[in-house]
């Protein structure tokens with residue numbers, strides 16, 4: 012049974028936390044009318060902020076928000092996903108929505124089972140730059156999702172940035188580890204660089220300005236030039252110069268191995284989130 016998704020249907024977010032806010036901001040900025048977006052969120056303060064900032068309709072619980080709604084975006088934590096889905100299973104059987112989940116680890120098979128079966132599920136992994144339309148999302152669709160369902164999910168997530176379809180769901184945990192969590196790795200590097208700049212005697216505001224513009228400039232070079240990262244790095248690194256001293260220190264400290272291990276651990280945590288919350 013294919014999902015019941017039409018072009019003009021409302022989108023309901025189940026969970027109105029950090030990531031839902033980023034996606035809603037992206038949708039509104041891309042021209043989705045606020046009247047087409049509903050959010051179910053138990054925390055009154057979050058509901059009020061979303062209604063005020065974006066003009067979306069807000070609800071205290073999911074059951075009040077879902078009737079007649081074709082796309083359900085599950086944006087709750089993996090730990091509560093099963094309870095939330097099971098509470099909506101009766102409505103899912105009646106409405107046949109397209110279920111879009113952004114939860115780390117939770118599989119399409121689990122989501123479909125908890126929603127009572129026969130539901131099209133698109134498992135996605137966006138990231139927080141979605142708020143600026145500069146995100147990237149990996150998407151996997153189960154066999155119940157038809158071409159219209161795929162197009163609807165892709166259209167929803169493309170307002171948050173780029174989209175990449177993943178055909179082997181087992182790889183979604185690696186997507187989560189690389190791009191879902193990835194902004195935090197860049198922020199961690201920025202934090203460490205700022206602290207090091209202060210250690211070298213730079214005033215706080217100068218340290219912040221130098222680091223932020225460096226991250227922005229480097230990200231733009233990475234995305235706007237055709238050169239691979241290694242070549243861009245080579246061009247900064249004068250033989251016997253300052254960059255070489257720094258890069259050799261990173262390499263000697265096992266930087267690459269540390270990044271590989273961090274991403275492997277994040278990938279494994281995704282698998283654990285699935286198993287622990289089944």
Ligand SMILES: NC(=O)C1=CN([C@@H]2O[C@H](COP(=O)(O)OP(=O)(O)OC[C@H]3O[C@@H](n4cnc5c(N)ncnc54)[C@H](OP(=O)(O)O)[C@@H]3O)[C@@H](O)[C@H]2O)C=CC1
Pocket residue numbers: 025026027028029030031051052053054057072073086087088089091095113114115136137138139191192
């Ligand atoms: N943050 C990120 O960068 C990314 C997060 N994700 C995924 O997005 C999901 C949400 O993460 P994030 O936004 O950070 O988490 P948040 O905790 O900020 O948001 C989840 C929200 O859902 C609410 N909630 C809990 N139960 C229900 C319910 N029954 N109905 C409706 N809402 C409910 C929570 O309320 P309460 O606090 O009271 O429980 C909370 O406000 C997670 O599954 C995560 O794996 C994916 C990509 C990136």
Ligand SMILES: O=C(O)[C@@H]1CCC=N1
Pocket residue numbers: 115187191192
């Ligand atoms: O840390 C997490 O589990 C979520 C998923 C990716 C980003 N945040």
